[in-house]
Amino acid sequence: MKIINVLLPVWMLLLSGVVISGCSSQNESTPQTENHATADEHGSEETQHTEEEGEHSEEESEGPGEVHLSEEQMASLNINVDTLKAGSASSVIQRPASVMYDMDRIAKVGPRIEAKVVKVLKDLGDYVEEGEPIAQMSSVGLGKIKANYIRLRAAMKKEEAHFKREQNLYEQDISSQAELLQAELEYEQAKAELDAASEALRLYGLSHNDIQNIKAGSEIPLSYFYLSSPLSGTIQERDLSPGQTISPSETPVHVADLSKVWVMIDGYEQDIRYLETGQGVELSIRSTPGTTFEGTTDWISYELEKETRTMPVRALFDNPEGQLRAGMFGTARIYTNSKETAALIPVGAVQQIEGTDRVFVPGEEPGSFRPVAVTLGNERDGFVEVLSGLTPGQAAVVSGAFDLKSALTAATRSADHGH
Secondary structure, rough: OHHHHHHHHHHHHHHHEEHHHHEOOOOOOOOOOOOOOOOHHHHHHHHHHHHHHHHHHHHHOOOOEEEEEHHHHHHOOOOOEEEEEOOOOOOEEEEEEEEEEHHHHEEEOOOOOOEEEEEEEEOOOOEEEEOOOOEEEEHHHHHHHHHHHHHHHHHHHHHHHHHHHHHHHHHHHOHHHHHHHHHHHHHHHHHHHHHHHHHHHHHHHHHHHHHHHOOOOOOOOEEEEEEEEOOOOEEEEEOOOOEEOOOOOOOEHHHEOEEEEEEEEEEEEHHHHHHHOEEEEEEOOOOOOOOEEEEEEEEEEEOOOOOOOOOOEEEEEEEOOOOOOOEEEEEEEEOOOOOOEEEEHHHHHHEEEEEEEEEEEOOOOOOEEEEEOOOOEEEOOOOEEEEEEEOOEEEEEEHHHHHHHHHHHHHHHHHHHHH
């Protein structure tokens, strides 16, 4: 059953019309009259067969030809073409990885004083700017502090006016210096009390403008305030609803800036001597095959995990389109030595054809592929160096090479039988 499963894609290709270019011939029949063939005719036939054999042997010496696939065949087979990158087997470390939020770009938002939710203004998935309100809250305690602030502001203005009046009277020799000093002291005390109340309001999350706009007799109750976002991002978690009482220890709303994410890589103990910050990382995600993301290592742990014996390595990735999401799993390739100039290719992309290591590359026509002879170097973590035959920057088939080899082999045998 295993043999049938392996050959099934090949026979499907053959039945649907895989074409191989290389050795082609036309069988020509020379009409003959019975019992009238001459020696010259036999000689010409022998010469013709000899020439055809020579042509075949010459064509065969040029190596295997191209495989031509239709769009339907390309869609049914997992043929993946990618640009080869420079490196060496010793300079690429391939390890499991997972995506998580950049903890420097996520805010867990909650009130700084016990408050009740009046109205939720933003929902899950909504984008908010820094300082934009998320929910309207009401706090009796905050309302009392605001009322006290209004009283202290009025008292300060009264003492300020009294102090200025005493200054004028003193300059006119109507008031004594003692009265002036007493008025100044009372003014400074009132101002200090107002400043203390203002700072208390700032501790509870009110901005300078919010404090300046506090006034009595407003349509908005003094107990009302807004729960605002401290950064620009997307609301990823919301655990509050109207009427709910929230304590200062709770953070029911999470806002995340997804423009950058962290990728946590499970390094091995033997990788320690090769790793350092600033190295390039290429990430492949299981849910998005054929797509790679590029980032840079920015932290390497000094401690191995006790249970798994792996060493956490963190890489920072740009994520402007939001394709990378927290919780995704994939494979990270860390390039530890960017000075190497050999081309790196997955081991499975190299196939033995006619006793030679070959890699398939795209042909001139869409859907065509031809095998190129290569010389291989060292191998590590599923990648092998290509020392000659291909260079970094060239396009090559990195997955699906076995199917192409099977199609090429089957088509070649079919062409041989035709001769």
